[in-house]
Amino acid sequence: MGGGEYLEMHLYRIQQSYSRYIQVTLVKEYEWCKTIPWIIANTAVEPPLTPSMQDGKEVHNRIELAEQIADSRKLAKYTVEAVLVSRRYRVVGLIDILSIDPPMVIDIKQTNKKPPKSHIAQLETYTLLAWTNNIPVERAEIVNHEKKTIYKLEVTDYVLERAKKRIQKTWRIIQQPDPPLVQQPVEKCSYCRYKTRCPNYL
Numbered sequence: 001m002g003g004g005e006y007l008e009m010h011l012y013r014i015q016q017s018y019s020r021y022i023q024v025t026l027v028k029e030y031e032w033c034k035t036i037p038w039i040i041a042n043t044a045v046e047p048p049l050t051p052s053m054q055d056g057k058e059v060h061n062r063i064e065l066a067e068q069i070a071d072s073r074k075l076a077k078y079t080v081e082a083v084l085v086s087r088r089y090r091v092v093g094l095i096d097i098l099s100i101d102p103p104m105v106i107d108i109k110q111t112n113k114k115p116p117k118s119h120i121a122q123l124e125t126y127t128l129l130a131w132t133n134n135i136p137v138e139r140a141e142i143v144n145h146e147k148k149t150i151y152k153l154e155v156t157d158y159v160l161e162r163a164k165k166r167i168q169k170t171w172r173i174i175q176q177p178d179p180p181l182v183q184q185p186v187e188k189c190s191y192c193r194y195k196t197r198c199p200n201y202l
């Protein structure tokens with residue numbers, strides 16, 4: 001496991017230990033399937049590692065890639081793998097590239113495809129985190145491993161409001177004593193990492 005994944009796991013443990021913060025990735029999972037944040041927050045088992053988490057080399061390459069992307073965008077002042085916390089919304093996130101000058105957020109994904117709604121939700125939540133930390137980002141992007149921009153987001157009040165509401169809904173789900181009743185398409189459940197502990201898996 002590499003640096004970024006240790007941080008992710010560290011953030012996850014903070015979340016589990018204190019139950020005060022949720023990670024942005026939980027909000028992303030909420031958008032993909034509402035049962036997942038409930039499982040993560042209500043079972044004492046850590047989330048299964050993704051293939052990229054199991055490959056420390058890939059993580060090292062990822063940091064290098066983030067720096068190359070920042071350079072290619074000529075960002076004057078930025079942080080790679082920036083940890084931001086919002087006490088107001090009780091959310092914490094690890095942002096691939098947080099640029100201060102110009103103010104923007106970049107999330108890196110290993111795909112050439114159009115991002116799913118869950119990845120857009122993740123990006124929107126990062127922008128809210130930036131705003132609550134006095135970094136008024138006006139745009140955000142999802143950039144892929146080939147350094148191509150595959151999604152651009154203009155950060156408006158509407159986007160920030162939607163991000164707030166999504167965080168609040170994620171909190172509500174994880175605080176319920178029972179899992180949400182969710183029915184997903186069979187194909188979707190068949191490749192879900194959480195299916196073995198999912199109460200809704202048929």
Ligand code: SF4
Nearest residue numbers: 033035189192195198
């Ligand atoms: S198995 Fe299906 S219902 Fe359960 S968490 Fe995964 S996608 Fe959601």
